[in-house]
Amino acid sequence: MPRKIVIHAGFHKTGTSTVQAVLRANRKALMPALAIRLKGQMKELISATRGYSTYGTADALDKVSRRFDALLADLPGMPRRTLLLSAEELSGHMPGRGALADYSAAPVLMYLFWQRAKVAFPNTPVQFCFSTRDPMAWQRSSWAEHVKSSGMTLDFDDYDAAYPEAYDLAAVISEVRGRVPAPVRSYALEDCADLPLGPADPVLDQCDIRDDLRAKLVPQPPQNTRLDDTTLAALLRINRTHRDAHARNAAKAELLGKGADT
Numbered sequence: 001m002p003r004k005i006v007i008h009a010g011f012h013k014t015g016t017s018t019v020q021a022v023l024r025a026n027r028k029a030l031m032p033a034l035a036i037r038l039k040g041q042m043k044e045l046i047s048a049t050r051g052y053s054t055y056g057t058a059d060a061l062d063k064v065s066r067r068f069d070a071l072l073a074d075l076p077g078m079p080r081r082t083l084l085l086s087a088e089e090l091s092g093h094m095p096g097r098g099a100l101a102d103y104s105a106a107p108v109l110m111y112l113f114w115q116r117a118k119v120a121f122p123n124t125p126v127q128f129c130f131s132t133r134d135p136m137a138w139q140r141s142s143w144a145e146h147v148k149s150s151g152m153t154l155d156f157d158d159y160d161a162a163y164p165e166a167y168d169l170a171a172v173i174s175e176v177r178g179r180v181p182a183p184v185r186s187y188a189l190e191d192c193a194d195l196p197l198g199p200a201d202p203v204l205d206q207c208d209i210r211d212d213l214r215a216k217l218v219p220q221p222p223q224n225t226r227l228d229d230t231t232l233a234a235l236l237r238i239n240r241t242h243r244d245a246h247a248r249n250a251a252k253a254e255l256l257g258k259g260a261d262t
Helices: 016-025 043-055 058-073 105-120 135-149 156-162 169-179 200-206 229-241 245-255
Strands: 004-008 034-037 082-086 126-132 184-188
Touching: 004 105, 004 200, 016 082, 016 200, 043 058, 043 105, 058 105, 105 126, 105 169, 126 169, 126 200, 135 156, 135 229, 169 184, 184 200, 229 245
Parallel strands: 004 082, 004 126, 034 082, 126 184
Antiparallel strands: none
């Protein structure tokens, strides 16, 4: 069983991609102390958490439970290592997708993860870690991500008016703390600018990584940063012009210099 389980469950647009890039780049160095599971090792579970955030049904939650149980059952023995799960989608889809207005699924999902982890490993401590961001900066970044990655046609002001609760990440964390009988840590992206490993440092703090090991880790540049306003305006025009998803994605890929087949 793991020595400890740390669940880094978001949120989107708070430096999580950079955290995961650091973990991926330093996986080998961290291996003696840390067993890491990122999105690529949790595809089935993440599909289920997204589904629950969308539909909110008992069946959808049961699917999350079964897939989380399967992930834990597949772990090797690791009595000296911490298990770190890091994926913002563990909290579900990012708000701003159709009727999905907030992260209200996250407290339910975190309680389920705690409950199932304690069933699988009764003597293993479990704790949760969330990253936050200035609310309006988060709202603008989430809108930009939707413009880039989906068919979003709202301009920012209309998006902000349509999803007024989406950026209250502090309220979600407070609800998680009230629901889950385990430590729930949080940190602000703005406080990470001068840290050696950026937003990965507070996550590694929760994993009790020794200073001598931390000193060997290689930082990574910020990932998935917000596009400039001119590019976002062009992407928004594409979303408003192309109703066909294939044509829309091809036009976006050409604009972003990726080529139509990427």
